[in-house]
Amino acid sequence: MTDNNRFNAWACAGKGKTLAKTNELTLKQWDEDSVELNITHCGICGSDIHTMDSGWGPTLYPCVVGHEIVGVVAKVGKNVSHLKVGDRAGVGAQCGSCHQCQNCKEGNENLCMNNFVGTYSSKWPNGDKTYGGYADRWRGDYRFAFKIPDNMSSEIAATFFCAGVTTYAPLKRENVNSTSVVGIMGIGGLGHFGVQWAKAMGAKVIGMSHNDKKHDVALELGCDEYLVTSDKEAMAKYRRSMTHILCTGTGQDFDWNTYLGLLHANGHFINVSMPDWNFPELHPVVFVMNQVHISGSAIGSPKEIEEMLEFAATHGVKPWIEIYDMDNVVQAVEDFRAGKPRFRIVLKN
Ligand SMILES: NC(=O)c1ccc[n+]([C@@H]2O[C@H](COP(=O)([O-])OP(=O)(O)OC[C@H]3O[C@@H](n4cnc5c(N)ncnc54)[C@H](OP(=O)(O)O)[C@@H]3O)[C@@H](O)[C@H]2O)c1
Ligand SMILES: [Zn+2]
Ligand SMILES: [Zn+2]
Structure with missing residues (x-):
């Protein structure tokens, strides 16, 4: 049998x-x-x-x-x-x-x-x-x-x-709306949903990618702007410009200072990525002085x-x-x- x-x-x-x-x-x-x-x-x-x-x-x-x-x-x-x-x-x-x-x-x-x-x-x-x-x-x-x-x-x-719910839930929870400027870090499986949810919630969306390869496809997907995270000059232009960042992927060169510096006062850095390595140390001044929120989200x-x-x-x-x-x-x-x-x-x- x-x-x-x-x-x-x-x-x-x-x-x-x-x-x-x-x-x-x-x-x-x-x-x-x-x-x-x-x-x-x-x-x-x-x-x-x-x-x-x-x-x-x-x-x-x-x-x-x-x-x-x-x-x-x-x-x-x-x-x-x-x-x-x-x-x-x-x-x-x-x-x-x-x-x-x-x-x-x-x-x-x-x-x-x-x-x-x-x-x-x-x-x-x-x-x-x-x-x-x-x-x-x-x-x-x-x-x-x-x-x-x-x-x-x-x-x-x-x-x-x-991928869908992991990106939908935190953007909804942190009240993304038409006054929001949302950076989506990593335009992969999760990130491409993140772009679409944030757009549908009315936000301006910045696609944040580690190189320039996805520029055209990111705009086609709905990003209003495209930011290459390895480009220091471009990153400097976005300082204090975002209300939310949803991190779906990043490299080991990630540092808190640079990324939290992209947020407005009281902004949200939401991490959903789960790499095999640790994030670097975080100095309290970096999140205290601009009153940013750092959170994670699970499915x-x-x-x-x-x-x-x-x-x-x-x-x-x-x-x-x-x-x-x-x-x-x-x-x-x-x-x-x-x-x-x-x-x-x-x-x-
Ligand atoms: N929190 C949760 O509940 C939850 C649920 C599902 C998945 N996850 C985690 O979320 C992460 C992403 O999953 P996924 O399925 O979306 O993977 P994915 O399709 O591979 O997307 C990850 C993106 O991260 C960026 N990236 C990858 N390596 C990089 C590097 N070395 N430097 C800079 N950026 C890099 C790339 O985007 P660019 O090329 O645009 O930079 C890549 O497309 C994984 O760690 C996964 O385990 C968490
Ligand atoms: Zn998954
Ligand atoms: Zn229980």
Whole structure:
């Protein structure tokens, strides 16, 4: 008899290992809170790469990454009412939380203090490992599986579940509006959403890139201006000019003085990037004297995901994607590492 818990996946067996196809891994044990998806699409996120490389600490190998998952619902447990077989659903970077702690109760499940279950390299409360979307099936908690709006295609929907919400949530939280001047640092998968959200919220948007290669495409995307962060003269012109900076990526030459100096008094530096290295030391004078706020933001809550999907539909926000066959995932990862995508790769089964 075939084991119905086994699934086909592209797994990473260890640090530095190329992804390889396997059907040896098993989905989480079925329970009545479960939803099972036949995966149709999965985006490639920078976090997939950090995890494959054990960049944030030891990864739970073998690991199946991918947390911008869309699929067709194949099975639902008795406790599931918002999805039925045949619906399309999406899953992001989180697939479980305790639902009991203060943060969960306040609707900030993404900040769960007891048991944040990551979509990969993590464990379900019963001890089963979590596996992500470089695969043909996903099974997990219905509370982190979202119905895809009927008017949104699955390939377009996928990247909203990580890149989309990670950039939407902090810009919304920090009240970006028509009086804002927003710098988006790093115009990649997250950054290209950041540009579009900030524009849709009414802001003037400065695309901030580490070289001049993306000038034309950044303007096409909607940036009002383009700033090359390695160009000292250009950076000096923008001193004290921005209300918000959203940092989605930067090099190890990053220094607080330069970047916080771009902000108006009381401005916001919001970091969502999670490189494998530490930010440099921060001298208190640098943020005290201009009264700037430094914050971070982690994906988004289920409520923010729902809100983002509605906002995207209202304002016509859409990712720029390049589709690769799932079977071509090794090439796709290589291209991602080389910074080729404009701006997000979506794998298709
Ligand atoms: N906070 C969260 O919840 C959350 C969620 C998802 C992802 N993340 C993290 O966010 C980061 C970005 O993810 P992503 O998927 O958007 O990756 P990505 O598509 O590779 O984009 C990152 C961008 O950073 C810039 N960059 C990269 N290397 C650089 C360098 N050496 N010097 C200067 N700039 C550089 C590049 O933009 P330019 O060429 O325009 O400079 C690049 O396009 C990753 O660290 C990821 O783990 C965090
Ligand atoms: Zn991600
Ligand atoms: Zn919790």
